[in-house]
Amino acid sequence: MTELTSSPDFADHHCHILPGLDDGANELSESIEIAHILTEYGFTEVYCTPHVLKGSYDNHPDRVRKSVNDLEEVFYRSGIGLRIHGGAEYYLDEYLTDLLRDPLTVFDNVILVESPMRIQGDVIKGMLYRLIAGRKLKPMIAHPERHEAMEIDFKMKPGRFKRFLEALGHRDKSANRLSKSDLENCDIADTLPVSLRRMGCMFQGNIGSFAGIYGDKVRRRAANFLECGLYDCLGTDAHHPKELVKFLKQGFGEIERMAGRDMLTHFLSRKKTEKTPAIFESTAGAGSGNAQAGMKAGVVNDPR
Numbered sequence: 052m053t054e055l056t057s058s059p060d061f062a063d064h065h066c067h068i069l070p071g072l073d074d075g076a077n078e079l080s081e082s083i084e085i086a087h088i089l090t091e092y093g094f095t096e097v098y099c100t101p102h103v104l105k106g107s108y109d110n111h112p113d114r115v116r117k118s119v120n121d122l123e124e125v126f127y128r129s130g131i132g133l134r135i136h137g138g139a140e141y142y143l144d145e146y147l148t149d150l151l152r153d154p155l156t157v158f159d160n161v162i163l164v165e166s167p168m169r170i171q172g173d174v175i176k177g178m179l180y181r182l183i184a185g186r187k188l189k190p191m192i193a194h195p196e197r198h199e200a201m202e203i204d205f206k207m208k209p210g211r212f213k214r215f216l217e218a219l220g221h222r223d224k225s226a227n228r229l230s231k232s233d234l235e236n237c238d239i240a241d242t243l244p245v246s247l248r249r250m251g252c253m254f255q256g257n258i259g260s261f262a263g264i265y266g267d268k269v270r271r272r273a274a275n276f277l278e279c280g281l282y283d284c285l286g287t288d289a290h291h292p293k294e295l296v297k298f299l300k301q302g303f304g305e306i307e308r309m310a311g312r313d314m315l316t317h318f319l320s321r322k323k324t325e326k327t328p329a330i331f332e333s334t335a336g337a338g339s340g341n342a343q344a345g346m347k348a349g350v351v352n353d354p355r
């Protein structure tokens with residue numbers, strides 16, 4: 052990894068740094084250790100995202116907000132230069148909609164959502180559709196590379212997938228639009244990541260995935276997603292300091308090797324939803340199925 056010459060001002064969009072709320076930091080000393088490691092690697096902001104899962108991690112929003120305030124106070128008194136924000140890693144299940152009356156967003160109107168590991172893509176799509184229909188919330192899928200259902204058949208060249216995402220308004224509105232026949236014939240149009248993107252979902256990758264901490268299959272999937280341009284941002288998903296210090300250096304190195312320093316910085320910069328349209332706004336005559344022209348941003352596309 053290139054030596055840092057100035058403070059890169061990184062933001063961690065997924066971190067279990069709050070003490071005693073979930074399976075992350077057990078106590079305050081661990082939170083402080085995580086904070087020191089993050090600042091050492093150039094992070095200046097952290098979105099605190101404890102698990103919220105009915106029956107296992109019943110973290111009420113007020114409890115999370117108080118924990119953030121308490122930790123902020125500790126950091127201030129200890130001279131730790133890390134700004135922290137409240138958030139949550141919501142588990143996608145039938146109870147989640149009830150929990151969103153007072154949502155813990157990570158930024159703007161974005162909620163971080165973890166989908167169950169062993170579940171079919173159609174079920175995930177249906178649950179997410181019901182979740183966001185009628186709400187002004189935008190789900191960001193946590194570590195999609197860890198999910199089998201997100202697999203894409205890469206017989207299609209990754210470059211074409213990137214172009215497809217661009218056509219959905221993901222990266223660059225001025226990108227060449229695909230033609231109607233391109234969309235209809237695109238053999239990845241029905242893959243889960245593309246369907247979710249078309250519904251307006253964002254994607255957060257784990258830095259540890261690139262270091263191989265979840266195995267080779269996840270590492271390869273993360274590399275493919277990075278090349279395709281699927282990710283909106285990256286995060287540590289740090290639970291404990293020991294694991295964090297092991298994968299950060301290697302993960303940063305791998306991402307920089309694959310995508311370059313500028314992209315690493317881009318993925319770790321503080322996000323704003325304005326930069327990623329809610330859904331594609333207009334395909335100007337290039338529509339098929341749900342991909343009809345003239346749909347307004349913010350309107351949810353029924354994936355079924």
Ligand SMILES: [Fe+2]
Nearest residue numbers: 065067140288
């Ligand atoms: Fe997490």
